[in-house]
Amino acid sequence: MPKLFAYTDGACSGNPGPGGWGALLRAMDGPTIVKERCLKGGEPNTTNNRMELLAAINALETLEKPSKLTIITDSQYVKNGVTGWIHGWKRNGWKTSAKKSVKNAELWQRLDIAQARHDVTWEWVKGHAGHPENERADELAREGMAPFKTKATK
Numbered sequence: 001m002p003k004l005f006a007y008t009d010g011a012c013s014g015n016p017g018p019g020g021w022g023a024l025l026r027a028m029d030g031p032t033i034v035k036e037r038c039l040k041g042g043e044p045n046t047t048n049n050r051m052e053l054l055a056a057i058n059a060l061e062t063l064e065k066p067s068k069l070t071i072i073t074d075s076q077y078v079k080n081g082v083t084g085w086i087h088g089w090k091r092n093g094w095k096t097s098a099k100k101s102v103k104n105a106e107l108w109q110r111l112d113i114a115q116a117r118h119d120v121t122w123e124w125v126k127g128h129a130g131h132p133e134n135e136r137a138d139e140l141a142r143e144g145m146a147p148f149k150t151k152a153t154k
Contacts, residue, residue: 002027002034004069006059008078009127009137010051011145018148019046021055022140024133025062037062038136040144051141052078053107060114068119074127074134082111083122 005026012019020042027035039058042051052075059071073079086108088097094105102108125131127138 002029004028004063004067005133006056006069006071007133007137008052008055008059008071008073008075009134009141010048010053010055010075011138011141012046012048012051013145013149016045016047018145018150019043019048019051020141020143020145020148021051021058022137022142022144023055023059023062024137024140025059026133038140040140042141042144042146042148044148049075049077050104050107051145053104053111055137055141056082057107057111057114060111060118060120063118066117066119070121070123072123072125072133074125074131076124079122079124081108082115086112 005028007024010019010021020040023039025037026033039062041054041058052073056071056073056078089102089108094102096102125134127134
């Protein structure tokens with residue numbers, strides 16, 4: 001049975017500004033790529049954190065049946081949020097420990113629902129450090145952002 005991996009990344013030109021998200025999904029049998037799928041998208045006015053979240057959300061929502069997979073992200077915001085902070089936020093009615101509304105709560109809620117169908121292991125990798133799959137996810141994020149960048153920002 002192949003192992004599933006999703007490499008996710010977000011990008012923004014300005015923060016906020018035009019942004020994009022990318023996800024590289026791979027089914028691996030040992031070192032052999034059995035199947036690969038690239039996902040990307042973007043928004044005209046967003047933040048880097050929103051794009052990081054949407055990359056993970058879209059990777060999970062694309063899987064048609066419940067799956068066991070590893071999501072590799074270079075976003076500590078996403079990894080720490082989904083493996084730790086989210087539990088307290090849910091208990092506190094989507095408020096932080098300081099009683100403030102959680103930023104991007106609607107995306108965190110969507111991520112929580114998307115991951116509930118699956119058996120997900122979350123891993124963090126340092127971004128822009130030569131990790132080939134992370135670099136590819138970054139390329140996809142930039143491709144997703146491209147239609148939203150004006151000629152003045154190119």
